[in-house]
Amino acid sequence: MFGQNRDELRRFFRQAWEKRTQGLPLQPLEQLVAQVIELHPEYHRHLADERQLQRDFTPDDGETNPWLHMGMHITLGEQVASDRPPGIRTQYQQLVKQFADQHAAEHAMMDCLGVVLWEAQRAGSMPDEAAYLECLRKLSK
Template sequence: MFGQDRQRLRRYYLQAWQKQQTGVAMEPLESLIANVIGQHPEYHAILQSEDALEKDFTPEQGQSNPFLHMGMHISLAEQISTDRPAGIRNTYQKIRNKLGDAHAAEHHMMECLGLALWEAQQQNRAPDEQAYLECLKKL
């Protein structure tokens, strides 16, 4: 969406959240982002901080990156809505039914998504959709 421009991407998140908070009309992607932010009250203070656009969130500092986390929710929503990779919608339904909660299902699925993305990055290739789906089916 914004390439490698981290500040621009984060600013888009902040603007979507602000629009939702003030009742301003939003584009569909802004609504999706604002909905994901709304599901994560633990990140609201970060999104209102002065350094939200610049801050590095590193595991060494004991932090997870809220923008990465929310971005993974958005990625999963897009994958599920388009059923790409083929079969993910059905797999998601099974995980959601098993756990009884959509948000919890997505959190479990993020483990597989993160692994697929990490492996692709390490091997400088596109993510292996079949391996990703197989990981999800094991949940």
């Protein structure tokens, strides 16, 4: 979507944000990225500092990887827009009503997405869409 490696992805985020802050026109994907960045002022420092673009984030750091976090928001947006996996749009709408906040609902959904992606990576397989949707259903109970 953004490129084939971490550096390209992070630079794309940075460029989209720079264009947004300068009031320049944005392509649709840049607009989506800029909207996600805007929701996360705690990550703005990572966009402004070249060292942060190169930084590795590990669980031992005790800090959320801002690039992964923002990327998951974008992934959720794309999943909901395309209703892929089938049924996710309905789950999303229910969770937004339950949480009364789109951003909070997405943060809850990220826990499910993260688990399913981690399990797929560990098993060397595609993510289990049924398990993902089941996890989302459990959130709305």
